[in-house]
Amino acid sequence: MSLLDAEKTAKFFDKTQDLFLYQHVSDFTRVREGQEPSILDYIFTGEESVVEKIECTAPLGKSDHVSIEFNYLTEADVKPTCERIRNYWKPDYSAIKATYANSTVREH
Secondary structure, eight states: OOHHHHHHHHHHHHHHHHTTOEEOOOSOOBOOTTSOOBOOOOOEESOGGGEEEEEEEOOSTTOSBOEEEEEEOTTOOOOOOOOOOOOTTSSOHHHHHHHHTTOOOOOO
16 A cells, blocks of 8 residues: 555545544455455445445456445434533633623632
């Protein structure tokens, strides 16, 4: 792999991490006689629970890439979390600032 290819690969991987994508394929997807098997085909989603039953099957025609079969769940059971998420854009910071503008800070 050339330095340019390695940089592109790293940039691609970094972007998937920045977007919080989940990569579902873990088996080799390209197998060519005399070469090292590799994962070159991916299924990216924003949630882990929407893809199931991934199966790598025989290639189509003369391809050296396997076929990937999987179930995509369009109505996955997503359990709501009880985690509180703060919306820092919602408060009226001007009003908060005005309220505490005349306050004094006591040091102990």
